[in-house]
Amino acid sequence: MASIETILTLFILIGLGYLGKRTVLNGQPLAPLNTFVYYFAVPALLFNSVYQLSLDQLFRPAYLLAFVLGVTLTGVIAALGCRYLFREKSKEVLSIRALNATFSNYAYMGIPMVFGLLGEAAYGAMISIILLGNIFQIGGVQLLIEGQREQGKGMRSLLAILDKSLLRSPVFIATLLGVTVSAFQVELPALVSSTLDMLAPATVPAALFCLGASLEFKSLSRNRAMLGWLVAVKLLIHPLLTLAIFTLAGLEDRNWLLAAVFLAALPTGALAHVMALRYDVCEKETSLTVVISTLLSLVSVSLWVMLMI
Template identity: 50%
Template sequence: MSASFFSGLNAIIPIFILMGLGYVAKRTVLDSKMLPALNTFVYYFAVPALLFNASRQQDIQHLLNIQGLAAFSVAALVTAVLAVLGCYSFFQVRGFNALVQRGLVATFANFAYMGIPLIMGVLGQSAHGALVAIILAGNLLLIAGAQLLIEAQAQGALSLTKVWAILDRALIRNPIFVSTVLGVLCAIFNVTLPNTVDKALGMLAPAAIPVALFCLGAGLQLHHNQVNKGELAWLIAVKLVLHPLITYLTFKLLGVEDKAWLLAAVLLTALPTGALAHVIALKYNCFAHETAQAVVLSTLFSLLSVAAWTALLR
């Protein structure tokens, strides 16, 4: 086990080296005014180009794995319920919005900024279809779903206009989501791009992984906040240990035979809480400081958890 663990650790250490360089640069040579521009480049240009290329080059059967998507979705819902029950029972958390936000913290992973380099680096091209599909499903089910639940509770019911407004903000204006959908459509209809456009995307896409990790490290904030440490530890443990374990068991119980999907789903759910969870917390003014801490601490501890899952699965 020790040899396989260190093998898994070696596979993901480059990811954390790039994050570490970003963290050090932010505190030494990087002007803080430059970070938003770098993040804008990654979010609106580099990552969308990478996901567009990855999705348009996939066989549609690899993207629309109904069993795999069902297993991923069921595992996320089961994990969210267990996280919420733990917070309700052991930490006396009350309030619908507060519980929904905790479920989001325990299930929404850093699918794009860390998931892309991890899956592409560790599993290679065979898992690209699963990566693209899970990024789409994660944003739709978890980010849009959490907002719909909160809005429905606030208003008693959701009008079509309100649902459309939420989907518009969470998905339609999200360049990562849109670029992936466009790539899938290109795959379905076998669209061939002009050679010049294809070359431009080929030049832009490779910048996504290193720059995204650099920006992620530069954005880490390790300052201390007054939070319930027990509850925070519970949510991080659910995110890094319980969520991938439930995902693994769900894939096995549902009989998903595609090994690339199994490996990709488990590793993606073993990733730390994604920053979009903090965006939702700020939007609804709920559990915001704690969510920020969960993002930072789960990112740090994920070095060990992802290495362990990588070692166990490879």
């Protein structure tokens, strides 16, 4: 029941954005709100998630590598499907669609669901996977798109791509700072921690409101088959591949296994739409992928939970 209430609350926030864009925000740009989410709210959320945990809780290389392999294979499958089934040739578009098929709703659904199902024993695994997912998936897509847009050659071109996609990425910087604070056991001033505690929760409602404001159902009729493909990959193939990789690798820590599978089974996260807006690639298709996958996850996530527990 709690998971259903969480998903319904998500739809209310999306609906408020859809309504707001067509009433009081009619004609207003979404860029400022999207900028706030990407540069302020998301970094606060990621930093808050990591700095209070020890490095021993965060780093289990074999398990994290298995999760990354699942994401990579799923992304490749999604992109190949779009390339050969739907004749999509743009590498930027394929990068965003691979993100849509692999990036989960970690913050809003992942944390409460995994913590509610598995308790504190799986908290370190959950946070580690979420942090790695944000860096690898968001940073990876930025790297691919910036690489396509960078016209130069050689070392200067490579440094420019890394600078734009990683070194100046708030997702990467916030996570790196959080790990550093954790490693040196730095105690933050009360003023700083209280500010972060106020800022971090703004991530989800602001991102979902922005998502709802961007919804345009006209594109659904043009891309119905492609959207169906991406949603199927996200809700079925991604968790199935993750489960298979963990099993074949002989990784026996059940808390990490369940956390990885449940996080992979979640619908597409709103931060994928933030990235689509940032690069002006597949914005409307991404918003629809988030909404449709979230709606269908009412059934699919419940089935995965019943299967695994």
